[in-house]
Amino acid sequence: MKKYLYAITVIGKDKPGIVAAVAKVLYEKGFSIEDSSSTLLKDQFSMILIVSVDEKMSIIELKKAFYRVRTDLNMSVSVRRIKSEELKELEEKEEEHLFMVSVYGSDKPGIVYGISKTFAENNINIIDLRTRVTKSDVPLYVMIMEINVPNSIDDDALNSMLEDTCKKLNVDYSVRKVETYEL
Amino acid sequence: MPVRDIVIYPDKRLKEICKYIQEIDGKTLQAAKDLLETMRFYGHSVGIAAPQIGELSRIVVVDASKAKKGQKINHGELVMLNPEILDWQSIIKTREGCMSVPDYTGNVNRARKITVKYMDLDGKEHRFDTEGFEAVVIQHEIDHLDGILFIDRIISKNTDLFRRKNYK
Numbered sequence: 252m253k254k255y256l257y258a259i260t261v262i263g264k265d266k267p268g269i270v271a272a273v274a275k276v277l278y279e280k281g282f283s284i285e286d287s288s289s290t291l292l293k294d295q296f297s298m299i300l301i302v303s304v305d306e307k308m309s310i311i312e313l314k315k316a317f318y319r320v321r322t323d324l325n326m327s328v329s330v331r332r333i334k335s336e337e338l339k340e341l342e343e344k345e346e347e348h349l350f351m352v353s354v355y356g357s358d359k360p361g362i363v364y365g366i367s368k369t370f371a372e373n374n375i376n377i378i379d380l381r382t383r384v385t386k387s388d389v390p391l392y393v394m395i396m397e398i399n400v401p402n403s404i405d406d407d408a409l410n411s412m413l414e415d416t417c418k419k420l421n422v423d424y425s426v427r428k429v430e431t432y433e434l
Numbered sequence: 435m436p437v438r439d440i441v442i443y444p445d446k447r448l449k450e451i452c453k454y455i456q457e458i459d460g461k462t463l464q465a466a467k468d469l470l471e472t473m474r475f476y477g478h479s480v481g482i483a484a485p486q487i488g489e490l491s492r493i494v495v496v497d498a499s500k501a502k503k504g505q506k507i508n509h510g511e512l513v514m515l516n517p518e519i520l521d522w523q524s525i526i527k528t529r530e531g532c533m534s535v536p537d538y539t540g541n542v543n544r545a546r547k548i549t550v551k552y553m554d555l556d557g558k559e560h561r562f563d564t565e566g567f568e569a570v571v572i573q574h575e576i577d578h579l580d581g582i583l584f585i586d587r588i589i590s591k592n593t594d595l596f597r598r599k600n601y602k
Contacts, residue, residue: 429529431529431531434533434575
């Protein structure tokens with residue numbers, strides 16, 4: 252059966268009951284949560300979800316369903332339809348060459364931009380990213396990400412492009428290959 | 435029954451605690467033989483535990499030498515009855531997949547070095563030290579005998595950096 256997919260984001264000041272309130276709406280409207288990630292950024296609880304449903308629902312109607320989440324819990328909610336053409340891309344899966352990369356140093360503008368620009372120019376895909384900064388006297392910036400590297404770039408090439416970029420930014424870095432043990 | 439079908443989660447047998455082998459009878463020998471043949475059949479398989487073929491007894495087979503990562507340190511093909519980890523040292527993080535949970539992989543903490551004890555098919559007891567890939571394989575397979583899947587051992591959703599609460 253054809254399924255209709257939507258991307259939903261929910262963000263607002265953290266308090267107990269946000270996940271339950273969002274899940275209640277989805278459950279009552281017959282949605283399945285296909286893929287989701289939620290975390291606390293500063294004091295803002297942030298949810299991103301891809302949900303599916305058997306019967307098409309308008310964006311307005313879906314937004315309306317979250318009325319109480321928006322008013323009672325004071326969350327901002329956004330909803331977008333995912334078109335079926337986009338889905339095909341999601342399903343095509345190629346072989347992955349995964350690496351974990353840590354970049355860190357004293358905080359300054361342009362760390363995330365500098366690193367991500369280098370990756371973008373080399374067709375390296377960031378698939379997971381977390382950044383944090385401390386509040387100490389000398390704020391320490393930390394950027395941790397998982398990347399998928401094209402076949403054409405070997406370990407040495409990846410290392411040298413990171414070394415060049417990090418030298419310019421005056422930050423440190425390390426790379427670890429992600430290996431999956433198939434047991 | 436040589437090569438057997440792999441039991442896939444949510445089959446409840448994967449969550450059972452397997453029985454210790456008191457006596458090496460025909461049933462035990464057959465299960466061990468089937469485990470070996472099943473592991474050999476799946477080219478990428480470096481270990482299978484009895485519940486993965488539906489036998490709820492404490493048998494695992496491993497062969498770390500089949501994988502590139504296991505080349506340096508391995509004890510070849512082993513049939514282990516009542517395997518037990520006696521001691522361990524230091525922790526490594528691995529990303530594991532499992533034939534019985536085919537759709538997922540997960541980050542798991544394992545001991546890097548272990549001392550393991552087991553009984554062979556003649557009832558003789560052995561013990562050895564191993565580390566790295568082979569140690570991870572053995573821990574993963576022994577977990578199966580206690581109904582533990584790698585999903586039970588995931589400690590962190592994705593990246594592992596948390597802001598520390600301020601200490602006084």
